[in-house]
Amino acid sequence: MPDSRAVTSTQIQLIRRPSGRPTPEDFRTVRLELPPLAEGQVRVANEFISVDPYMRGRMNDVKSYVPPFALNETMTGGAVGRVVASRSESLPVGTAVLHQLGWRDITQDDAEAFRPVQEIPGAPLSLHVGILGMTGLTAYVGLTAIAELREGDTVFISGAAGAVGTAAGQIARLLGASRVIGSAGSEEKVALLQDKYGYDAAFAYKDAPVREQLPRHAPDGVDVFFDNVGGDHLQAALDVMNDGGRLALCGAISRYNAERPAPGPDNLANLITRGLRMQGFTLGGHLHHASAFQERMAEWFPAGEIAYDETVVDGIENAVDAFLGMMDGANIGKMVVRTA
Amino acid sequence: MPDSRAVTSTQIQLIRRPSGRPTPEDFRTVRLELPPLAEGQVRVANEFISVDPYMRGRMNDVKSYVPPFALNETMTGGAVGRVVASRSESLPVGTAVLHQLGWRDITQDDAEAFRPVQEIPGAPLSLHVGILGMTGLTAYVGLTAIAELREGDTVFISGAAGAVGTAAGQIARLLGASRVIGSAGSEEKVALLQDKYGYDAAFAYKDAPVREQLPRHAPDGVDVFFDNVGGDHLQAALDVMNDGGRLALCGAISRYNAERPAPGPDNLANLITRGLRMQGFTLGGHLHHASAFQERMAEWFPAGEIAYDETVVDGIENAVDAFLGMMDGANIGKMVVRTA
Known part of the structure; x- marks a missing residue:
């Protein structure tokens, strides 16, 4: 021994x-x-x-x-x-x-x-x-079990150049999303999203209010929002969600260091008029999806479908x-x- | 002719x-x-x-x-x-x-x-x-198709003495809720909720902040929130929702006359940490539940189960x-x- x-x-x-x-x-x-x-x-x-x-x-x-x-x-x-x-x-x-x-x-x-x-x-x-573990599983669960991504959906991912975001964009595409839009913290990251991760559109959220930028990149609205950021991103997404859209709240990194609560979005009423569903999640209750995720990744990764x-x-x-x-x-x- | x-x-x-x-x-x-x-x-x-x-x-x-x-x-x-x-x-x-x-x-x-x-x-x-028509159907759809009410759930209904609210409290009970809590605009209505509509607890939201009153009436938390009011009611409900709780947003009468948007609840992060699902709805996409609703009402009403x-x-x-x-x-x- x-x-x-x-x-x-x-x-x-x-x-x-x-x-x-x-x-x-x-x-x-x-x-x-x-x-x-x-x-x-x-x-x-x-x-x-x-x-x-x-x-x-x-x-x-x-x-x-x-x-x-x-x-x-x-x-x-x-x-x-x-x-x-x-x-x-x-x-x-x-x-x-x-x-x-x-x-x-x-x-x-x-x-x-x-x-x-x-x-x-x-x-x-x-x-x-990372992408083959809890991080990738988080993206997969959010898109499938929570947001119930359907073929042809337009997907918006906030904090898209982060660990979960880079996974989510690719998985959304592989699961049939027709358009994937991402936000990130710098122009360098925005370029990476488009060049390496196959995003159809991306923008730097520090350049101008998200509420101004997002609608330009989502002319036909958004069906699925995968949120890692919260705050202004959630509010902007609620503006452009299509009827019956689904919002998967994975994280709110914009608020984690906050010392006191901040007001929420001013447009939650869109949930009612557009029949939106907003669901938060952590992996705890969803670990039973791990085997399906691992099966997918065992196909996608060797086939060169997963950048990281x-x-x-x-x-x-x-x-x-x-x-x-x-x-x-x-x-x-x-x-x-x-x-x- | x-x-x-x-x-x-x-x-x-x-x-x-x-x-x-x-x-x-x-x-x-x-x-x-x-x-x-x-x-x-x-x-x-x-x-x-x-x-x-x-x-x-x-x-x-x-x-x-x-x-x-x-x-x-x-x-x-x-x-x-x-x-x-x-x-x-x-x-x-x-x-x-x-x-x-x-x-x-x-x-x-x-x-x-x-x-x-x-x-x-x-x-x-x-x-x-009213209760046999769109109003009752709205309550039924919100509790079943949206909130997926389960036997034993604790249910909180805002604006409970209104048209949809009086229907929702009774339907929740008939579908197996173990505790039904309501808010209303006056002490007279609160008494009615408890005496006539079978609410286990009720409070007047004009007496004190909802965020103070609700926790006293929901010592074991809330599994299903049926919201007709929005604003302070939604924020207070998010405080006390149990893990995996469901929020059905039916209306936000507190905001209908508003001339400008107001900030949302400051505790939306609870959606993530507690795995909550919040879904807005209007009847449009849910009219296919009408026949099931009418069948239930055709049993309940003649049996004297429905007050109005x-x-x-x-x-x-x-x-x-x-x-x-x-x-x-x-x-x-x-x-x-x-x-x-």
Whole structure:
């Protein structure tokens, strides 16, 4: 049983609940000695850890669909790595595994805490915390189970150059959308959406009010809105939704750092007059779609149908910077921390 | 072919688009001579005409799910009456009919414009523009097709003493709701909701902020919200919705007279974290539920399961006052104008 002795793990802890935009001083890096493995446990060297917008909510002390991070304990979150020591027959050394013990370079736990990665030929391991993992599944669930995308729909995706957005645009197209429109935070991202991700139209939301820009790109209205941003994007979408349109609310990154509630859109009455359906979701209640999603991806990815970008930050000690950068839109596609 | 000669009809026309709250000066009463019946036509003496909140929207010059009222033409809307002259075999004299040629005492048109009433023993004709008609169907569709009410749900209904609200509370109970909560505009209405309509809890929304009152009456949260009011009611409901809750937006009477858009609720993010679904509707796309609704009512009504109130205003010349009173909440249950 090689390498099951004590080792040191570098981990990131929340030490103070941020007010507004988090700062590096809200976190600390600790080095903990992990004890020798107990029977049934495995030790995993993480290769990539995921930083995601929803984690901002967990930094507040608010009851929600995921419990808040505890202060002075290591944060958790998606990660992918390989088993480097094992006292479990089910997960031998070398197995690539997905798990929720992120924000640290090395972790160990009962084998049940880890799930072998269904590797796809040609796909880097990092994609399993991205477009082939929860991120891609979020896009897929939002478009299918929530928005009930139909062939021929016009789809608008806010924050389209982000992790979920880049996945959603492509999946919408592959599922039969006739027109895909995206918003992003810079002209560079807008170009990428059109050149690499097959968006029919895209605009930079910092250039002019979304409410002015969106109608120009959606002359025939929008059938499905996939929202990662909230605020002005939601209001603008409600203006242009077609009768019977569906709005899937996945995130509201524009509001995550807000210190107090802001008013909602002034045009919710369109829900009534146009028979719109607006539904929020988190993955929790929809994990049963994972196998259908994985089947699709196992076709699409090897066929070259799935483009992706990753913004990679090296080193567990830079994980907080990666998270803060992602909240500010510094990433294109998925932001990951390489811990190997 | 008796009584198919020319007659005089008293009709109400919109002569100016109201800004904010309509006033009597926005309307006029005209007396028009109706020509002799053509072949295939019938003449109907209306008995009751319906005044409904949605008509306020039709007074604006805005494209919506129903076209705006034309200026200087007689308004239209639900009505029930009897055929008094006929040149159509399908609708002999004496037939009770439903139709959309309200806002006048006598009307005539091709027989196809009228639909024979499916009379229910013991039910006054007026109920067919109320709880047995579109009003009841609106409540039924909102609870079933939109909110997908399940047995054991806690249901909150805003504007519960109105036409749709009194119907919705009873239908919710009959369909298996375990707790029904209502808001209304006065203590008198609140008492009625509890004493006559079987509400488990009710409160007067003018007494204190809805956001303060509702949580006290919904200690275990709300699964289904049926909204007739909008504004503060919607915001308060979003506070207390349980995970997976459904919000059926039927109306927003609090906003119909508004001259400019008002901000929406500040807690829409609950849609995401609690997986809520909020759907607006008008009856247009849901008329196929009418036969199921009528079957239910044909059981419930004769069994004494359906209570109702009507606020009856006499005389076509008072139809505008009836409409304005209804917008101000002067009605209990359905507001109708008796034209007979």
